[in-house]
Amino acid sequence: MAIHLPVSNPSPGNYANPQRQRGHASTTSTAGAVAAVAAPPSTFAPQRTRLTASPTIAMNTRHAAPAAPVFAPARRNNDKSTLASMWREIQGEGDWAGLVEPLHPLLRAEIVRYGELVAATYKAFDLDSGSKRYLNCKYGRTRMLEEVGMAGAGYAVTRYIYAAPDLSLPGGCPSRWVGYVAAASDDAARRLGRRDIVVSFRGTVTGSEWVANMMGSLAPARFNPSDPRPDVKVESGFLSVYTSDDGTGRFTCGSCRNQVLSEVTRLLKQYKNEDVSITLAGHSMGSSLALLLGYDLAELGLNRDGRGNRVPITVYSFAGPRVGNTGFKNRCDELGVKVLRVVNVNDPITKLPGVFLNENSRVLGGRLVPWSCACYTHIGVELALDFFKAGDPAWVHDLEAYLGLLKCPKVAKVKKQGEDLVGSLFVNTRRFERGPGKITCIGQELERFISAYAKTGCKDSGSVHGNGR
Numbered sequence: 001m002a003i004h005l006p007v008s009n010p011s012p013g014n015y016a017n018p019q020r021q022r023g024h025a026s027t028t029s030t031a032g033a034v035a036a037v038a039a040p041p042s043t044f045a046p047q048r049t050r051l052t053a054s055p056t057i058a059m060n061t062r063h064a065a066p067a068a069p070v071f072a073p074a075r076r077n078n079d080k081s082t083l084a085s086m087w088r089e090i091q092g093e094g095d096w097a098g099l100v101e102p103l104h105p106l107l108r109a110e111i112v113r114y115g116e117l118v119a120a121t122y123k124a125f126d127l128d129s130g131s132k133r134y135l136n137c138k139y140g141r142t143r144m145l146e147e148v149g150m151a152g153a154g155y156a157v158t159r160y161i162y163a164a165p166d167l168s169l170p171g172g173c174p175s176r177w178v179g180y181v182a183a184a185s186d187d188a189a190r191r192l193g194r195r196d197i198v199v200s201f202r203g204t205v206t207g208s209e210w211v212a213n214m215m216g217s218l219a220p221a222r223f224n225p226s227d228p229r230p231d232v233k234v235e236s237g238f239l240s241v242y243t244s245d246d247g248t249g250r251f252t253c254g255s256c257r258n259q260v261l262s263e264v265t266r267l268l269k270q271y272k273n274e275d276v277s278i279t280l281a282g283h284s285m286g287s288s289l290a291l292l293l294g295y296d297l298a299e300l301g302l303n304r305d306g307r308g309n310r311v312p313i314t315v316y317s318f319a320g321p322r323v324g325n326t327g328f329k330n331r332c333d334e335l336g337v338k339v340l341r342v343v344n345v346n347d348p349i350t351k352l353p354g355v356f357l358n359e360n361s362r363v364l365g366g367r368l369v370p371w372s373c374a375c376y377t378h379i380g381v382e383l384a385l386d387f388f389k390a391g392d393p394a395w396v397h398d399l400e401a402y403l404g405l406l407k408c409p410k411v412a413k414v415k416k417q418g419e420d421l422v423g424s425l426f427v428n429t430r431r432f433e434r435g436p437g438k439i440t441c442i443g444q445e446l447e448r449f450i451s452a453y454a455k456t457g458c459k460d461s462g463s464v465h466g467n468g469r
Contacts, residue, residue, distance in 0.1 A: 082193075083106050083109075083110070083191065083192060083193060084190070084191060084192060084193030085193065086106065087192060087193040087194055087277070088312065090104075090106055090107055090110050091277055091279070091312050091314040091338065092312070092314050092338030092339075092340060092380075092381075093312065093338075095338070095381060096340065096381050100381065100383060103383075108406060111316060111340070111342060111383070111406055112403055112406050112407055114198070114200075114279060114281040114316040115281070115283075115316070115318055115342070115399065115402065115403045115406070116150065116153075116403065117150075117153065117155070117182075117198060117200045117281060118200050118201070118202070118281050118282060118283050118286065118316075118318060118399065119283075119399055119400065119403065120144070120145060120148045120150055120200065121178075121179050121180070121200055121201065121202035121286070122202055122399070123148040123149075124137050124138055124139055124144050124147065124148050125137065125138070125177065125202060125205065126138040127205075135176045135177070135205070135206060136162075136176065136177040137160060137177045137180075141157040141158070141159070141160055141180065142156075142157070144157055144180070145157060145182075153188075154184055154185050154187060154188025154191070154192075155182035155183065155184055155185065155188065155196075155198060156182060156183055156185060157180045157181070157182045158180075158181050158182060158183055158263060158267065159180065159181040159259065159263040160177060160179075160180050161177070161178050161179045161180060161181065161199070161201070161256055161259050161260055162175040162176060162177055162178065162246075162256065162259065163175055163176065163178045163241050163242065163244070163255070163256035163289070164176060164208060164209075164241065164244060164246050165208055165209065165211070165212035165237060165240040165241045165244055166240045166244035175246040176205075176206055176209075178201055178202055178241075178256065178286065178289065179199065179200045179201040179202055179282070179286065179289075180199075180200055181197070181198070181199050181260060181263045181264065181267070182197075182198045182199075182200070183195065183196070183197050183198070183267055183271070184196040184197075184198075189274070192277075193275070194274070194275035194276055194277050195271045195274045195275065195276045195277075196276075196277050196279055197264060197267050197268070197271075197276060197277070197278050197279065198279045198280075198281065199260055199264065199278075199279075199280045199281070199290065199293060200281050200282065200286075201280075201281070201282035201283070201285075201286030201287070201289045201290055202282070202283065202285075202286050203282070203283045203284030203285045203286050203287075203319075203399075204284055204285040209241065209285060211237075212237035212238070212240055212241050214237065215235065215236045215237030215240070216235065216236075216237075216352075216353040216354075217235070217236045218233040218234065218235065218236065218324070218325055218374060218376075219233060219234065219235075219236040219239055220232065220233050221233065221234050221239065221292075221295070221296075221324070221328070223295070223296045223299050223300065224299050224300055227299075229299075229327070229331065231325075231327035231373065232324070232325075232327045232328050232331050233324055233325045233327060233328060233373075234292065234323055234324035234325075234328055235288070235321075235322070235323055235324065235353055235376075238285065238288040238289065238292060238323060239292070241256065241285070241289065242255070242256050242257050242289055242292045242293070243255050243256070243257050244256075245258075256289065257292075257293075257296065260293055261293075261296065261297070261300075261302065264278065264297065264302070265302055268302070268303070268304070268305065268311065271305075272305050272306025272307075273305075273306050273307075274305075275305075276305055276311050277311065277312050277314065278294075278297065278303060278311055278312065278313045278314070279314050279316065280293055280294050280313065280314070280315045280316070281315070281316040281317075281318070282315075282316075282317065282318065282320070283318040283319055283320075283399045284318070284319050284320060284321070284349060284397065285321075286320075287315070287317035287318060287319070287320030287321075287341075288320060288321060288323045290315050290316075290317065291315050291317065291320070291323050291332075291337075291339065291379065292323065294313045294314075294315045294332070294337045294339075295328070295331070295332050295335070295337055297313060298313055298332070298335035298336065298337050299331070299335060310336065312336070312338065313336070313337050313338065314338045314339075314340070315337065315338065315339040315340070315380070316340055316342070317339060317340065317341045317342065317380075318342050318399055318402055319342070319343060319344065319347055319349055319350060319397050319399065319402065320341060320343070320349075320350065321349055321350060321351075321352045321353060322352065322353055322354050322376035322377065322378055323376075323379070324376070324377070324379075325373060325374065325375060325376060325377060326373065326375060326377045327373065328377070328379075329377045329378075329379045332379055333379075337379075338380065339379045339380025339381070340380060340381050340383060341378065341379070341380055341381065341382045341383065342383045342384075342385070342402060342406075343382060343383070343384050343385065344384070344385045344386065344387060344388075344396050344397070344401075344402065345384050345385070345386045346386065346387065346388045346396045347396045347397050348396075348397075349397055353376055354375060354376025354377075385402060385405055385406075387401065387405065
């Protein structure tokens with residue numbers, strides 16, 4: 001099934017074992033998972049939705065002393081007009097059935113909102129080699145969102161996240177800032193209908209991260225020592241970034257894994273008497289880390305509130321690669337980890353790893369091939385965009401381009417009314433400097449463009465037209 005939304009060519013972010021952690025390793029039991037993550041480090045056929053471009057957007061779906069609560073846990077009702085009344089559906093409780101065809105305006109808005117929380121990691125990342133905070137965040141966590149123009153986001157950053165792969169490279173691989181953990185404010189929690197805990201990851205920037213991305217071999221995740229599940233395998237490079245511990249980093253304290261597990265566990269305890277959601281968002285490599293974290297939390301059973309109810313885990317993946325094999329996909333399905341993948345069909349990163357060994361090559365002649373367990377598999381529901389820019393191959397992977405289309409998909413309508421305006425967008429906003437320490441996150445021109453063409457009549461009604469396929 002395809003859904004077509006007219007758009008104009010729209011901009012890149014970057015693509016970026018518990019068995020091995022630098023410095024030390026230990027094992028934990030499921031019963032001691034909470035204590036373990038607070039202590040020194042220890043050692044999901046995909047669903048598709050397609051958005052096409054002439055340029056167009058197309059979508060295919062294929063189902064593959066705690067603080068007093070801000071509000072009491074809400075009873076469900078039949079009012080579907082507000083986010084607070086249908087946040088569980090928006091977070092994937094029903095695998096987004098009926099929300100992507102057509103694309104529901106609330107879902108569209110939430111995808112954009114979480115995408116902007118990811119974009120903040122690029123805007124705040126310090127690439128000035130002469131800075132004391134080089135390859136780390138430029139701002140303190142209490143003012144980071146404000147400094148990147150998101151003071152009204154409604155979240156308070158509670159912790160920064162640092163990570164580095166375990167690689168033997170000249171100069172070593174010190175940990176770098178890769179994202180943050182944040183919790184919804186009281187006002188935002190009322191509007192959202194629950195207390196939302198967000199973990200946001202950037203994509204690949206450093207050389208060591210690029211090297212890790214190229215490590216295409218599968219390795220057992222083994223996140224739960226009491227139930228290792230050797231059939232659950234993930235890409236070894238992403239696993240290394242997630243689990244490796246660099247004890248020499250200036251800002252670090254344990255592996256990326258232990259940092260996020262301990263902080264999310266702490267926040268769940270703090271808000272244990274409220275309705276809570278865990279939302280993990282990332283771009284490129286960051287989407288891989290988000291998916292690994294979602295699986296990890298669910299496998300260890302840490303996603304529980306004070307009443308013992310399961311806290312929903314949702315991953316918003318932007319331009320993400322494949323992360324694991326069929327065993328990994330199946331286990332994520334079993335655990336209820338919900339994944340919404342936003343991809344550009346022209347983006348090669350979303351087809352990696354597993355160009356040849358993937359979910360489409362597991363069956364031959366109606367039978368599973370012997371190497372099926374070594375095939376990479378995408379997870380969740382896919383929302384596919386279709387855009388490119390001649391002469392600029394990096395455009396197809398740009399996070400701001402993804403968000404620009406989603407903010408107002410009817411760009412073709414505007415193009416008829418203002419050819420020069422649209423042309424200006426694609427000429428002037430592409431300012432991505434390549435080279436060591438050279439990344440300029442675009443956004444200001446896009447924001448001016450969105451504001452300008454909104455006045456020309458491009459109103460996002462959320463309506464789309466489906467074609468049977």
